[in-house]
Amino acid sequence: MTRAVFFDVDFTLIYPGPTFQATGYRDFCARHGVVVDPAAFDAAVVSASSLLGGDDGNGGVFDPELFIRYTRRIIEAMGGAGPAVDAAARDIYDEWSACQHFFLYDEVPEVLRVLRQSGIRIGLISNTERCLTSFQEHFSLEGLFHATLSSSDHGYMKPHPSIFEAALRQLEVTPDQAMMVGDSLLQDIHGARRMGMRAVLVSRSGRTEGCPPDVPVIRTLRELPPLL
Secondary structure, eight states: OOOEEEEOOBTTTEEEOGGGSHHHHHHHHHHTTOOOOGGGHHHHHHHHGGGGGOTTSSOOBOOHHHHHHHHHHHHHHTTOOSTHHHHHHHHHHHHHTOGGGEEEOTTHHHHHHHHHHTTOEEEEEEOSSSOHHHHHHHTTOTTSOSEEEEHHHHSBOTTOHHHHHHHHHHHTOOGGGEEEEESOIIIIIIHHHHTTOEEEEEOTTOOOTTOOTTSOEESSGGGSGGGO
């Protein structure tokens, strides 16, 4: 029986606005005299994503420099070059934690309230430096979460086992009583399943490449309650 559900934050509950889309990267880079091709943005994000799982794919120590390297890789894959690339990447990273650049998926408050009212304990596990208290306040989600855990506070990033272990302790549940819901196969799905937790992949585009056949895939969180 599922007693607790943990959610990833970025691209599961919230999504970036124009600031962190292709044209936003172009504008950040232009401030530093770096020229990039916005049309290359989507492919650049995919090519850089492998950096976020840690060198061995098991999640490493939280280090802001990792996210700066990730952002720099995106800029370079968009055609950016020169010494100013690093400054542009740091500029982008510094703004990522600001909630005003993000939007909440429409169904999130409704689904969280349904889960809370049904007696499910709700937690957040996020690979972020963003303040999760500020996140709740900005999006008017106060009182819906029983526990929150960010990698910057914990010290390790998903899919490292210790961040899942710490989150389970916070909600006082065993792995077989918990479910992880997120958009990343490596960080959310594989990390949780290695701990013995159930997992649900959020793929709003409907893409399922690489997802284990026994892992449910949903396009909206409204599909989640029946899976519990």
